[in-house]
Amino acid sequence: EPEVTQTPSHQVTQMGQEVILRCVPISNHLYFYWYRQILGQKVEFLVSFYNNEISEKSEIFDDQFSVERPDGSNFTLKIRSTKLEDSAMYFCASSEGVREDTDTQYFGPGTRLTVL
Amino acid sequence: AQSVSQHNHHVILSEAASLELGCNYSYGGTVNLFWYVQYPGQHLQLLLKYFSGDPLVKGIKGFEAEFIKSKFSFNLRKPSVQWSDTAEYFCAVNKVSGGGADGLTFGKGTHLIIQP
Numbered sequence: 225e226p227e228v229t230q231t232p233s234h235q236v237t238q239m240g241q242e243v244i245l246r247c248v249p250i251s252n253h254l255y256f257y258w259y260r261q262i263l264g265q266k267v268e269f270l271v272s273f274y275n276n277e278i279s280e281k282s283e284i285f286d287d288q289f290s291v292e293r294p295d296g297s298n299f300t301l302k303i304r305s306t307k308l309e310d311s312a313m314y315f316c317a318s319s320e321g322v323r324e325d326t327d328t329q330y331f332g333p334g335t336r337l338t339v340l
Numbered sequence: 341a342q343s344v345s346q347h348n349h350h351v352i353l354s355e356a357a358s359l360e361l362g363c364n365y366s367y368g369g370t371v372n373l374f375w376y377v378q379y380p381g382q383h384l385q386l387l388l389k390y391f392s393g394d395p396l397v398k399g400i401k402g403f404e405a406e407f408i409k410s411k412f413s414f415n416l417r418k419p420s421v422q423w424s425d426t427a428e429y430f431c432a433v434n435k436v437s438g439g440g441a442d443g444l445t446f447g448k449g450t451h452l453i454i455q456p
Contacts, residue, residue, distance in 0.1 A: 228383075257443060259444075266446050267384075270443075279441040280441060280443060282443065324372065324391035328386055333383050
């Protein structure tokens with residue numbers, strides 16, 4: 225069964241550094257999403273992406289964040305200058321469409337980001 | 341903005357016991373409703389979803405959920421749990437909109453432990 229994959233599984237970085245988290249969505253899916261989960265808190269929506277542009281974003285997704293689909297398979301989340309509070313598990317998801325029969329979001333295993 | 345409440349953060353049951361996990365949401369418009377499960381060391385996986393029609397929805401592994409619109413609830417049930425149901429369970433909603441890729445709003449999750 226096709227799966228969403230994410231790399232790396234764990235990323236440790238120094239405060240102020242840039243990080244890029246990578247995701248490979250399911251191949252026939254057209255909609256891509258990033259979520260994060262700070263330890264002990266809810267899974268929170270960050271951004272969705274369709275047709276090479278952001279479809280929706282939350283208040284969390286400020287100018288420090290950006291997303292890109294650099295090629296036909298990868299979907300990336302960049303954090304420009306990491307802060308301690310960016311430490312979290314970051315989940316990528318994808319869906320085939322947005323109609324009720326196609327909008328199930330399939331999640332990757334997550335990347336644990338630790339900012340020191 | 342929508343929000344989701346899961347009232348039981350930790351539940352411990354014995355095998356063969358019946359399960360009901362509560363989920364309430366707040367949003368003035370039409371929503372789609374989901375239950376996701378995360379088994380230890382695995383991805384978030386979809387258990388079941390409700391979009392329209394019969395408010396009693398059946399999912400995988402013997403789970404079902406009932407949408408009660410008047411109560412803004414979408415409780416998850418299973419008549420007889422197994423040790424393998426030990427996992428984290430997340431209720432989620434997204435609003436029905438005009439075609440944008442809406443992010444899911446998650447509850448905090450319920451950690452379910454089944455004792456043999």
